[in-house]
Amino acid sequence: xxxxxxxxxxxxxxxxxxxxxxxxxxxxxxxxxxxxxxxxxxxxxxxxxxxxxxxxxxxxxxxxxxxxxxxxxxxxxxxxxxxxxxxxxxxxxxxxxxxxxxxxxxxxxxxxxxxxxxxxxxxxxxxxxxxxxxxxxxxxxxxx
Amino acid sequence: xxxxxxxxxxxxxxxxxxxxxxxxxxxxxxxxxxxxxxxxxxxxxxxxxxxxxxxxxxxxxxxxxxxxxxxxxxxxxxxxxxxxxxxxxxxxxxxxxxxxxxxxxxxxxxxxxxxxxxxxxxxxxxxxxxxxxxxxxxxxxxxx
DNA sequence: AAAAGTAGTGGACAAAGTCCACTATAATGC
DNA sequence: GCATTATAGTGGACTTTGTCCACTACTTTT
Numbered sequence: 049x050x051x052x053x054x055x056x057x058x059x060x061x062x063x064x065x066x067x068x069x070x071x072x073x074x075x076x077x078x079x080x081x082x083x084x085x086x087x088x089x090x091x092x093x094x095x096x097x098x099x100x101x102x103x104x105x106x107x108x109x110x111x112x113x114x115x116x117x118x119x120x121x122x123x124x125x126x127x128x129x130x131x132x133x134x135x136x137x138x139x140x141x142x143x144x145x146x147x148x149x150x151x152x153x154x155x156x157x158x159x160x161x162x163x164x165x166x167x168x169x170x171x172x173x174x175x176x177x178x179x180x181x182x183x184x185x186x187x188x189x190x191x192x
Numbered sequence: 193x194x195x196x197x198x199x200x201x202x203x204x205x206x207x208x209x210x211x212x213x214x215x216x217x218x219x220x221x222x223x224x225x226x227x228x229x230x231x232x233x234x235x236x237x238x239x240x241x242x243x244x245x246x247x248x249x250x251x252x253x254x255x256x257x258x259x260x261x262x263x264x265x266x267x268x269x270x271x272x273x274x275x276x277x278x279x280x281x282x283x284x285x286x287x288x289x290x291x292x293x294x295x296x297x298x299x300x301x302x303x304x305x306x307x308x309x310x311x312x313x314x315x316x317x318x319x320x321x322x323x324x325x326x327x328x329x330x331x332x333x334x335x336x
Numbered sequence: 337a338a339a340a341g342t343a344g345t346g347g348a349c350a351a352a353g354t355c356c357a358c359t360a361t362a363a364t365g366c
Numbered sequence: 367g368c369a370t371t372a373t374a375g376t377g378g379a380c381t382t383t384g385t386c387c388a389c390t391a392c393t394t395t396t
Contacts, residue, residue: 183324
């Protein structure tokens with residue numbers, strides 16, 4: 049069991065990291081998209097032909113909120129909706145060419161951001177960083 | 193320099209961790225406070241006699257937004273304001289007894305949350321977790 | 337003493353998110 | 367097959383959260 053000072057250190061890291069992620073997430077939005085919109089678009093890009101409900105549940109968003117976002121996306125010609133052939137209540141979402149272009153942009157920016165973040169570290173330190181993060185990932189997420 | 197798959201892994205971790213932190217942050221709010229309000233209260237507790245402007249700049253909040261939060265806090269008797277004796281435009285903030293009590297509650301909850309998060313890990317794994325996080329903290333924040 | 341800057345507040349608004357009700361279809365129990 | 371129950375998607379109405387701007391009262395700079 050961890051002692052109090054270790055727990056405090058973890059909380060401290062979480063606080064700082066929340067802030068960092070917040071800043072990074074905001075910056076990705078030098079696109080016309082809000083953070084949540086960005087997540088939605090990426091979610092669709094991960095797997096074309098996702099339904100709105102899948103997007104909403106994966107991102108833990110309100111379905112009506114999601115619906116509105118998707119409507120905006122359609123209006124701005126980022127995605128298109130096509131009727132599902134297995135469930136006629138539902139629709140399948142796919143990225144338009146513009147949508148794909150924007151995803152690529154977001155993607156490039158995100159990659160660049162990570163590089164920028166690590167730019168002050170030596171190669172050895174970067175590896176160390178990666179290793180430490182892989183450890184956390186494994187302990188928190190992958191194992192489950 | 194990290195390769196693309198390593199960068200992707202980092203981004204992936206960031207995405208998952210953002211989500212986790214989001215959930216954890218929301219949960220702390222089984223108090224009457226929103227997340228930002230909680231941060232503000234903690235910020236004051238870190239160092240009594242902070243001024244509103246210090247709080248706002250430390251947390252990167254809009255000062256008018258901060259002002260309103262503080263007003264609410266005062267109304268709910270969580271903090272009190274006393275005129276600064278060095279700058280008569282400014283005020284010094286301090287926690288009331290109720291405020292301190294709430295801080296303690298938030299604090300306990302946060303500690304518990306970390307414990308819960310790690311509860312499925314063995315002691316060795318918890319140490320490993322702590323170590324990995326300390327590495328990240330050092331590379332990202334402490335060094336600077 | 338004038339000019340420029342800063343602390344704090346409030347009005348007005350925008351953005352983000354929630355809640356509820358509704359329609360249309362699907363799935364389930366019988 | 368038919369009634370019941372559940373689910374996908376949408377929209378209205380609202381709350382919460384956060385931003386922008388202008389203003390007052392003071393401080394600092396020159």
